[in-house]
Amino acid sequence: MEYLLLIISAILVNNFVLSRFLGICPFLGVSKKISTALGMSGAVIFVIAIASAVTWCLQKYLLEPFGLEKFLQTLSFILVIAALVQLIDLVMKRFAPPLHAALGIFLPLITTNCAVLGVAVLNMKEGYGFIKSVLFGTSAAVGFAFALLIFTGLREKIERADPPRCFRGVAISLVTAGLLSLAFMGFSGLVK
Amino acid sequence: MDPIILQSTLWIGGIGLFSAVALAVADKYLSIPEDPRVGSVLALLPGINCGGCGYAGCADYARGIVLHGAEGNLCAPGGAACAHAIASFLGVAPVEVEKRTALVLCCGDDTETIRRSAYNGINECAAAQATAGGDKGCTYGCLGYGTCARICPVSAITVANGLARVDKSLCIACGKCIPACPRKIIKFVPAAATVHVLCCSKDKGPAVKKVCGTGCIACRMCTKVADGAINMDGFLAVVDYSKPLTSEKPIEVCPTHCIRKA
Numbered sequence: 438m439e440y441l442l443l444i445i446s447a448i449l450v451n452n453f454v455l456s457r458f459l460g461i462c463p464f465l466g467v468s469k470k471i472s473t474a475l476g477m478s479g480a481v482i483f484v485i486a487i488a489s490a491v492t493w494c495l496q497k498y499l500l501e502p503f504g505l506e507k508f509l510q511t512l513s514f515i516l517v518i519a520a521l522v523q524l525i526d527l528v529m530k531r532f533a534p535p536l537h538a539a540l541g542i543f544l545p546l547i548t549t550n551c552a553v554l555g556v557a558v559l560n561m562k563e564g565y566g567f568i569k570s571v572l573f574g575t576s577a578a579v580g581f582a583f584a585l586l587i588f589t590g591l592r593e594k595i596e597r598a599d600p601p602r603c604f605r606g607v608a609i610s611l612v613t614a615g616l617l618s619l620a621f622m623g624f625s626g627l628v629k
Numbered sequence: 630m631d632p633i634i635l636q637s638t639l640w641i642g643g644i645g646l647f648s649a650v651a652l653a654v655a656d657k658y659l660s661i662p663e664d665p666r667v668g669s670v671l672a673l674l675p676g677i678n679c680g681g682c683g684y685a686g687c688a689d690y691a692r693g694i695v696l697h698g699a700e701g702n703l704c705a706p707g708g709a710a711c712a713h714a715i716a717s718f719l720g721v722a723p724v725e726v727e728k729r730t731a732l733v734l735c736c737g738d739d740t741e742t743i744r745r746s747a748y749n750g751i752n753e754c755a756a757a758q759a760t761a762g763g764d765k766g767c768t769y770g771c772l773g774y775g776t777c778a779r780i781c782p783v784s785a786i787t788v789a790n791g792l793a794r795v796d797k798s799l800c801i802a803c804g805k806c807i808p809a810c811p812r813k814i815i816k817f818v819p820a821a822a823t824v825h826v827l828c829c830s831k832d833k834g835p836a837v838k839k840v841c842g843t844g845c846i847a848c849r850m851c852t853k854v855a856d857g858a859i860n861m862d863g864f865l866a867v868v869d870y871s872k873p874l875t876s877e878k879p880i881e882v883c884p885t886h887c888i889r890k891a
Binding site for chain 1: 644
């Protein structure tokens, strides 16, 4: 039950994009076509799941024993996540070429995705254990994918509509993102 | 020096060094050597990734040429120069490329044609076409909602007065607009050709006259002065681009002015 609540909370109530406002850059950047949005979502889920496991180990076995978690957390997390993404890229290219062909171009983009760092830092702030960290990370990423796909669907429709000239392009996209965020506020209260 | 600064620097430096070594080792053992010719061929391609060759981009096409034996003349933006460069690099005989351009085979803009209904749905030709066969009186002509203009990677197509036009000097012949048109009236023509029949209507003359002031009415005047380069396909005059047609006589004789220079 506790885990179920965690999952629902991460996907719907505290959605990373729409209520914590993390990962806005890919949310606006790769939301023009469903196919690219799907690739990005897959890559984000994959990377966040691995990154939350690795950063948890880093925190527990390296930073905390030496009393460094207070001031070196952010910096070392960024460093390790960036290296990790590059490593995943290499491993994927070698052992899973089809997967690399589908997700490859999004991996370098994710290096600088604040949602990944956000998950890692939140895991530590909330004091989650290993399994909970990975679970929270994965569900947060699924929430990100969910929001991204909804938004992409809306944008594809808007692309074909005929809004007033001053609203065309980014302006109407931002308004849409705002309304979508408001809609997700409706989930608050579902989980405390 | 403050021990905290020293400690932080050492730790971050250490983590960075460890990651760097791990990546270097991984790169050494995991990297897949790529055929060096792929990079050389890629350097010869224009690098605009238009996808006109049928591959996912220039890098994919370079791989196709080197590894899978694709033809070296598929790059429309690069044209003959690019095909020759690739052929000489690979040491094969160059394949001739004819420079082509896309052309909208319709000249009935809103001043010449009628709209039989007021369409105000989605701003997309396919949607307009799906709504009772389109709002244009002529069931063959350009709908003018600009699907082709939006898909064009180099903005060579503009829609003015309900009619799409291709700017020949900008067109890179990538062919994206051709399947995008729901009425299939955009076609490739040789860029050197200057005389075109800008009409696709296969209807009989009176039916064409009713909806368009500048459609082909199948009077056959042009076929008599074109030395066999314009033939009739039912009730529509069609230019045969394999035959030379430099004379501008057909333009002068066409009573509805649908034969034009483009």
